[in-house]
Amino acid sequence: MDDGFLLFAVLAILASALSGPVALVVALRQRSRIRALERRLAGLEAGPAPVAEPPLPVPEPRPAAPAVPPPAPKAGAVPAVAPAGPPEPAGPSFEERFGTRWTVWAGGLALALGAVLLVRYSVEQGVFGPGLRIAAGFALALALGALGEGLRRRLRGAAPAPAVWPDVPAIVTAAAIAAVFGTVYAAHALYGFVGPLPAFAGLAATGLAAMVAALLHGPALAGLGLLGALATPLLVGGGGSPWPPVLYLPVVTACAYAFAWLKGWRALAVAGAAGAAAWCLLLALLARNGTAVQVHLVVQQALAALIFAVLPGRGVPDEAARLDRGAALALAAWGGVALAVLALTTPAGTVAGWAAASVAVVAVPAAAGFVAAPAAAGLPVAALTLAGILVLWPEVGTADEPLVLLWHGARDPVLLLAAAGAAAASVAVPGALRLLGGSRLPYSTALACAAGAASTPLAALALADLRLAAGEVSPGFAVAAGAFAAAFCGLAALCRRQGDATPSAALTLGLGAFASAVVASLCLGLVFALSGASLTPALAGAALGTGWIARRLDIPALRWCVAGLGAIVAGRLAWDPALVGPGLSPTPLLNGLVTAYGLPALCFGLAARVIRRPGRPADAPEQVAQALGLLLGGLFVFLEIRHALHGGDLAAPETSLPEQGLATLASLGFSLVLTRFSGPASSPVIRFGGLAFAVLALAQGALGLGFVANPLLTDEPVAGGAVVNDVVLAYLLPAAAALGLAGAARGVRPVWFVRAAAGLGLALGFLGICLAVRHGFQGERIGLDRATGQAExxxxxxxxxxxxxxxxxxxxxxxxxxxxxxxxxxxxxxxxxxxxxxxxxxxxxxxxxxxxxxxxxxxxxxxxxxxxxxxxxxxxxx
Structure with a gap:
């Protein structure tokens, strides 16, 4: 039997099976409509109802009727309720969904699939030659396009596409666009009628034509055209060179942005930005020419900044220039894309082009924030981008060389300094100018400008020192820090002078920000000139100085600068908790741990006290400072214990019974102190910090003292005499501290906390008593394998x-x-x-x-x- 006849028979059977239900639904709808028309016709034939004529006016005046009060409602009667507003429209019924939506979507899909199946069938049967198949595809696309345009003119004319139902003309036109895409691609990839360049041009023109047609048919067609235009380089290929898509894709994205801006289609703009970002990452993964990819990145980032940040905020007066969250999100997203692309295109040779692209991707969001005040969040985004670039700067060493901090040196140090300086200037200068010239800016906008202007040079200086000086003493960077301090001092003086002439909150904020930057620059210079061991003390000192300035000048926003500096220190600790190098002095207590951990803990603790608001609960900045003070203080105590018991070697692989006991005792001590200061009105950091140290003590006691360092299991010698020995130090003192914590926590902590602390104290006390008895009978070694006498x-x-x-x-x-x-x-x-x-x-x-x-x-x-x-x-x- 012929395959064509079999296909026809199957289609006929399917049509017969579907015609019954469809005909039933259509008949029911037509029946209801016929009944409605019959009722209307009967009413018209009966004529209008007779209306009684109004009585003639009587000239004699009538006495006014006495006012009769309304009757009182009876007992139990329900009072009349005023009619409610119009009821909310009910959702579409099944019939409406079926007749107005599902059928349209299914019809459009059927049109597209029908065209594909027709072409496939002709190929399988060999009915037509390749040329005729391509011509038939174009003819079908032309017919569908004409049908869609005809339906548009007949059904709605120049009216916009309906927002509730799927637009039938748009669906038909979308099928035509899909047919054109498929035909052009088949002409190139299947039959070789056209080469890559004509196919590329044809597919691109089809996508752009779809976006033009979307002006009449709605945004869905524009999305289809954008998708096809973005997929064109993948379908055709660029012959191994990235330049054709690099030159083509910005044109497509710009067209999508233009249509989106013209018609207010924000979803189309977001889709265009997402497609551009995806192409940036794809080109970075596949292309060997990093320069082309970086050019594409900069152009696409500039287009996105223009459409999402500059145009929406351009012309907004300063007093109304509140931060645009959409602009901030778009700029931040493209900053992340830029860092990813730069990381994927790190050059193997010279870094000049890479450095130029780095400066450009920093300058784009900074320029957007300067041109449009609502996009001022672009300045902090640019600062973060610059920090990421300095972290990603290409190294010079290999994995066989000793690791210095986080990197194996930096390639082309002079270029690194030049790029860091240019990028920092592209952020700091616009931020300072916008702040000095915008005294009427809202507080949040001024804060973004101040943060960008003050933090960018400091971040660039600190990271450049890490990359080039490797934490060693660096007089050159110390001089640069002094120069920054002088520059910030001048900016602070300008803000004060202008604020005296025209007082404003923005200028006061600028004064505080630049004054804090002076403190931070001096702290950095001190670290660079003296020890160069760690930036943590400098950041902690800057946080304390910023908190003092915030309180002295009454600038609440600077309290968030304290939180920001704390976040940087927290990130540094998360990346590498070891803030000291291998050359740590073996002297107990007085060693590098004091400056690396102890001094920062003290600074953050004092900063939390300085920025405290009397009579008000602790807010985020105060909590951040408290948390870092506790974290650094705990690390300082624990590391000092380890340093003292291991001869200054913090990386010693083994542990000991006194270390475990003293660590448990220290954790219980922290929890006890925090419990004393805890209460209903205390900071959450104080409450949860005490809980965290208690949990740490519980884990330390159960694992460390119960198993890891238990001399009953390890048979390690127990130092000391019969009364004062390691067992008393490791078990009985923590047991007393745990019982004291349980007593102090009654009425302050939950019942389970009190019970857990008491249970820990009793468990450690019981174990300590048993070990003390065994030590008294056995001597130094009390392992389980030793015999137990009757007296013991x-x-x-x-x-x-x-x-x-x-x-x-x-x-x-x-x-x-x-x-x-x-x-x-x-x-x-x-x-x-x-x-x-x-x-x-x-x-x-x-x-x-x-x-x-x-x-x-x-x-x-x-x-x-x-x-x-x-x-x-x-x-x-x-």
Missing amino acids: WYAYSAAWLALGLAALGWGILRGSVIARLASAGLVGLATLKVFLLDLAGLEGPLRALSFLGLGACLIGIGLVYQRLVFAPAARPEA
Whole structure:
């Protein structure tokens, strides 16, 4: 049987199967419409209803009727309710969805698939030659285009496309566009009728024509044209050279932006930007010519900045120039794309072109923020982009060379300094000019300008020092920091002078920002000139100075600068918590840890106190400063413990019992202090910081003291005498601290926290007592593999009973149920040991003494409970 006949039969069967339901739906709709028309026709034939004529006016005046009050509502009657507003329109019914939407979408898809299947069938059957197939494809596309235009003129004319229903003319025209794309591609890729350049031009022209037609048919057609135009280089190829798509894609994106701006189609502009960004990343991954990719990046970034930042904010007066979130998001997104492309196109040879592109991608968002005040967020975005570029700057070394900080040097240091200076100037100068010339700017906009102008040179200087000086003493960078301090001092003087003439919040903010930059520059210069060990002390000192200036000049926005500096320090710690090099002095306490961790912790702690707002809850800047003060303070204490116990070697692979014990004790001490300052009105950092240190102490005690450094498991020697030794230091002191924390936390922390702290204290105390007993009998080494004598075995029972009695006394004295329950557990454990183990393990008088002592303790405990804990109430006298 012929395949064509079989295909025709299948289609006929499908049509017959679908015709019944479709005909039923159509008949029902037509029936309801016919009934409505019949009712309207019957009403017209009956004529209008007779209307009574109004009575003639009577000339005699009538007395006014006395006002009668409305009758009072009866009991239980429901008062009349004023009619509500018009009901909200109900959603479309199934019939409306089926008839107005689904059929249209399915019809458009059927048209496109029908054209594809027709071409495929003709190819499989060999009905027509290649030339005739291509001609038929163009004819079908032309027919569909003509049909779409005819339907548009007949159905809606010049009216815009409907917003509720799918537009039938647009769907038909979209099918025509798809047919043209498919035909042109087939003419090039399948049959070779046209070469790459004519196919490229044809596909591009089709995509642009679709966007032009979208002016009549709506944004969906523009999206289809944009998609086809962006896919054209992938369909045709560029012959191995990236320049054809690099020159072509900005034209497509610009057209999409122009149509979007003309018609207000924001989604089309976002789609164009997303396509341009995707092409930037794809070219960076595939192309070998980095220069072409970087040119494409800069052009596309400039177009996006123009359409999303400059044009929406151009001409807005200063007093109304609030930050545009859309512009900020677009500029930030393109900053991320720029860093990704630059990272993927790092040159193997000279970096001149790469450096030029780097300066350009920094200058674009800065220029947008200067030209359009609502896009001032582009200045901080440019500062972050510059920081990322300096991090990504090509290295000179190989993996075999020793790693200096984070990099193996920097290629072409002079060019790095020149690029960093040019890029920093392209941000700082526009920011300062916008701030000095815009005294009426809103606070947030002025803050963005001040942040860009003040932070960019400092970030560039700090990162350039890291890349070139590798943390060593650098007089040249110290001189540069002094020059920056002088420049910032001059800008602060200009802001003060202009603010005295025309007072404004923006100029006061500029004064505070530049004054803080002076402090930060001096701190950087001090680090560069003296130690060069770490930037953390300089940033912490700058945060303290900024907080003092914020309080002195009453500039609330500078408090957020403290938070920003804290965020940089936090990022530095997250990247590499080791703020000291390998050449750390072995002197306990007085070593490089003081300047690397202790001094910054003190600075952030003082900064949190300086920027505190009396009578108000702690806000984000204060919490950031508090968190960093606690974090750096904790690291300082823990590292000092490790430094002192390992001879200055922080990277020692082993640990010890005193280290684990002192670390647990330090964690409990931090938690205890924070609990003392905690309360309902305290900062969340104080509350959660105390909780975090307690959790750390719990983990340290359970893992470190329970398993890792437990001398019972490691058989490591226990130093010290019978009373003062490592066991007392590592177990009994933390146990006392945990019990003290439980007492201090009552009424302040949740019940589970109090119980956990008490449980940790009892567990460490129990383990410490057992180890102390074993140390007293065994000596330095108390491993499990060593024999246990009868006297030692008896001593455990006595120690457990003594600890249980102490817990009972504490529970009765302080009214602690937890302590009394712990006492019951210890006494029960001792009882089980005596009956199950001592009876068989002990001999002679020790066995008898064990039972005698246990019995006396149990009877005494019973009397205590009867008399003190559960004593019956006194009977009233008769």
